Amino acid sequence: MKDRIIAVLIFAVIYMTVWLSIFVFTYKNSKVKNKISMFISTHTGLSASYAYSLFATIYYCIMPLIGGIVIMKMAGLNFFDIFHRGSDNILRTFLCFVTGELVVMSIVAVPMVIYAVLHPEVRIDEAIKDINWISGISRLPGKIPMLIPCISACCEEFFFRVVLFVVLIALGMPALYAMIIVTLLFVINQVVLTKNGLQAFVLGVSSFCISLVSCLLIVITGNVIASFVIHASFAGFYANGGK
Template sequence: MSGPAFAALATAVVAGWLALYRLPFNDPARRRRTALWLAGRTGLRPEAAFAVFGTAVYLVLGALALTVLLACTPLALHRLFAPPAPGTALALLLAVLGTSSANILGVSLLYRADPRVDVPGEIARIQWIASVLALPRHYRWIIPAAAALFEEVLFRGVILLGMAELGSGPVPALAFSTCLFAAGQVALVSTRVQAYVLGTSSLTLGVVGGLLTWATGGVLPALVLHMSFAGFYTNLSAASTPGARTAPGRLSL
């Protein structure tokens, strides 16, 4: 398979994964019925039961997408977790600082354009974040980190390095994997502010994480970057929005 053909396949597979994850539960009434059904069988609160269910659906469908794409490349999964060189720690620290600074700049520009915008509130209302905030506090780190781990293996590992193995150069592979990742994040939001914040942060994370992956040959540094980023900003949304929980009638997947 050629690099362009693999890129087309990756686009279709990722689009199918996100559509199957999002569309069946787009209806609030269906989400509510599902949450109540899950709560009755698990003993959890409806919000928490649905959050766990949503995470499981996301990861299971994503695992199927990853399996399909990995089978179309000459990559071996264990190669993606190759230990980085000892000097990578400094590069990772600079990457974390650079990514955070770029995202702070992006939000600052948004506030300059519209000082009345409520960025923490908008982020807390993103469906998957609202679900995470319905869980006990320690799970607010675990679930974003689990999603980040999976996304790095897929986008920076299988797609970025897979395109390289299939003959694509570093710039096309980095650009494609980053844009596909950002598009997938934006597809899961519902307002322009959410799209701007997640779109710009995903582009930054994709570029920096992609460069780390390309330089080290594995996803571990990018994985640490993404896991810390996802956990920190999810919990920052909770801290900045007192009582930010999913209301019973607005359960989200």
């Protein structure tokens, strides 16, 4: 089991590094971004103004799904093994979500309020809007920008908590160690996409709290559904300017 845990962790770290490196490289390299935009626009007829944002969104959602499926296969688990535990009780699932949401909001609020008091001139909501992936999806047409953050959050949740965390525990790793590792990887995943200290602070604190609470809920109840909703609600909140 120990060898399988190590193999899963090595794969997860390498996979996450490749996933994020490609993503960051494409949006930081204007030449590559323009080529992708023109290629998509030429072959699909979509406007070049949001073609790259569409590509980045699809890429960012697909990668954690593929990675999660591979990790499940490495551990010998399937979707039923992951999702059936604790999800048969709708009321319990709802209570898990409400409890987790309130706890995360309460914990996150403290450092945010302290920062706002110490730096009253800073608009945290404006800083968050300037994060690359958030500003990118705002270019997409219609109501899509309202939905994409929630969808991408669910894809991230699938990779980190629903699969990686559950798999590590299933393979014999103590829950505390699995929680620390998954939370660390998730925070890195979020912070690496920011452009300045304030963005890193906000997403770092939020990611830490979301991961910690979601992991605890999974350990206590065995339910993974609530973690999707908690993460998606926060992503939607931030991406839509805290509205």
